[in-house]
Amino acid sequence: AQSVTQPDIHITVSEGASLELRCNYSYGATPYLFWYVQSPGQGLQLLLKYFSGDTLVQGIKGFEAEFKRSQSSFNLRKPSVHWSDAAEYFCAVGAGGGTYKYIFGTGTRLKVLA
Amino acid sequence: GAGVSQSPSNKVTEKGKDVELRCDPISGHTALYWYRQRLGQGLEFLIYFQGNSAPDKSGLPSDRFSAERTGESVSTLTIQRTQQEDSAVYLCASSYGTAQETQYFGPGTRLLVL
Numbered sequence: 001a002q003s004v005t006q007p008d009i010h011i012t013v014s015e016g017a018s019l020e021l022r023c024n025y026s027y028g029a030t031p032y033l034f035w036y037v038q039s040p041g042q043g044l045q046l047l048l049k050y051f052s053g054d055t056l057v058q059g060i061k062g063f064e065a066e067f068k069r070s071q072s073s074f075n076l077r078k079p080s081v082h083w084s085d086a087a088e089y090f091c092a093v094g095a096g097g098g099t100y101k102y103i104f105g106t107g108t109r110l111k112v113l114a
Numbered sequence: 115g116a117g118v119s120q121s122p123s124n125k126v127t128e129k130g131k132d133v134e135l136r137c138d139p140i141s142g143h144t145a146l147y148w149y150r151q152r153l154g155q156g157l158e159f160l161i162y163f164q165g166n167s168a169p170d171k172s173g174l175p176s177d178r179f180s181a182e183r184t185g186e187s188v189s190t191l192t193i194q195r196t197q198q199e200d201s202a203v204y205l206c207a208s209s210y211g212t213a214q215e216t217q218y219f220g221p222g223t224r225l226l227v228l
Binding site for chain 1: 117118145147149154155156157158159162164170173205207211216217218219220221222
């Protein structure tokens with residue numbers, strides 16, 4: 001069965017520092033992979049997605065993620081974090097092939113220190 | 115245009131009462147999803163509507179949960195005889211209908227069952 005693991009429940013970084021949020025998935029074929037961000041009082045917003053092709057995906061707000069099949073990972077990165085990036089980040093996997101169900105990880109809450 | 119809207123934003127109810135949650139999808143989106151987000155957990159798929167096809171109800175946790183959607187418009191999620199374990203944020207999302215299409219999320223309804 002599909003599953004998504006986000007090993008870090010909380011991460012704290014200083015403003016201007018680099019960021020990497022980890023996501024590992026379990027799925028037999030190449031999955032559809034997503035990163036969403038949820039700010040307080042806001043709905044989830046898609047940061048980026050991977051379906052096929054180039055394994056380094058660029059998203060909004062300066063985020064990028066790299067799909068590594070050998071490691072079953074899809075880690076989210078940002079070279080320099082801004083205070084406004086403080087939020088909860090969710091990784092999700094879809095089965096593809098027309099399957100619409102997404103499996104979400106439990107989320108990583110990011111705190112940014114001034 | 116407007117995003118996905120949900121109402122009410124917050125709902126407090128007593129155990130045993132019925133509640134109805136509403137979702138207005140983005141105009142033109144044929145697919146609509148309901149998810150549940152319990153405190154500290156990821157999103158849990160509940161139900162999926164696609165156009166006029168029969169909905170996929172496989173994620174509904176019990177027969178106390180039901181949902182309706184008329185055509186490609188508003189959807190309501192009804193929880194009968196609410197229990198304390200139903201307390202969660204209920205999120206609605208809509209998309210153009212396939213797994214490759216981005217799901218756009220509403221801000222959610224926070225339900226508290228006393």
